[in-house]
Amino acid sequence: MSNKLELDSLDSAKYLYLRELSEPRDNSLRLVVQEAGVNPIGSVRSSHSELPELEEILKGSAPIESTDACRTFELTWKSYVAYLVTEECVGSGGQDADEIHTGKLCRVYTKSHFLEHLSWDTGGHTEAILHYKLICLNQLIDVAAYAPPDVKQIWPVSSTQARIQ
Numbered sequence: 001m002s003n004k005l006e007l008d009s010l011d012s013a014k015y016l017y018l019r020e021l022s023e024p025r026d027n028s029l030r031l032v033v034q035e036a037g038v039n040p041i042g043s044v045r046s047s048h049s050e051l052p053e054l055e056e057i058l059k060g061s062a063p064i065e066s067t068d069a070c071r072t073f074e075l076t077w078k079s080y081v082a083y084l085v086t087e088e089c090v091g092s093g094g095q096d097a098d099e100i101h102t103g104k105l106c107r108v109y110t111k112s113h114f115l116e117h118l119s120w121d122t123g124g125h126t127e128a129i130l131h132y133k134l135i136c137l138n139q140l141i142d143v144a145a146y147a148p149p150d151v152k153q154i155w156p157v158s159s160t161q162a163r164i165q
Contacts, residue, residue: 072155
């Protein structure tokens with residue numbers, strides 16, 4: 001149940017950044033994502049004085065970034081079927097009206113083009129494949145696995161988490 005709570009907590013973020021992706025062991029996957037938000041005390045600096053219209057557009061804007069108050073989450077899959085990392089700008093298009101998912105930034109699909117691709121391009125599966133997609137500002141990460149990830153908030157560490165460990 002706590003894994004569902006952590007997944008919901010992750011999905012409640014306004015924005016996410018992928019900070020780390022690794023394979024700690026053969027066929028295992030670890031992702032670290034960090035929450036981000038509009039930083040009202042930050043500023044967008046522009047050096048486009050030759051484009052006054054751009055200067056005017058950027059005036060008063062604030063950056064979307066991670067701060068010390070932002071949460072960081074670790075997702076680990078003991079094993080995976082496949083994963084795909086796509087640069088956000090090129091992966092944001094396409095026809096997806098026929099896909100079915102829950103979640104906003106941390107999506108769980110029951111029907112997707114990625115699952116269809118895997119059914120056409122791979123075989124020998126002994127269990128149903130689950131599809132997770134993390135929508136980050138810098139990348140889109142699709143993960144197919146037989147089991148959901150272990151999800152935990154690693155920053156800030158709550159006093160409850162510190163006592164449990």
